[in-house]
Amino acid sequence: MTNKATKLLALGRNIQKARKDKNLSQNQLAELLDISREHLAKIETAKRCISLSLLFKLSDVLGIAEKNLFDFENV
Helix, strand or coil: CCHHHHHHHHHHHHHHHHHHHCCCCHHHHHHHHCCCHHHHHHHHCCCCCCCHHHHHHHHHHHCCCHHHHCCCCCC
């Protein structure tokens, strides 16, 4: 796996963890972000990249700093 793919997968896992920490389902978070559940699922599994505008909206909705989503220490 490439470094880029590894980081995208780690980002997706961090998003998933942040979502679960807030006790939100994929459907609930997707609705708050105004995207489909499928779109969110692809972001969480690194099958789709997240746009910067969606990343900013996600961090606002979840109440976390963007930089925390990029914590790849365990990658």
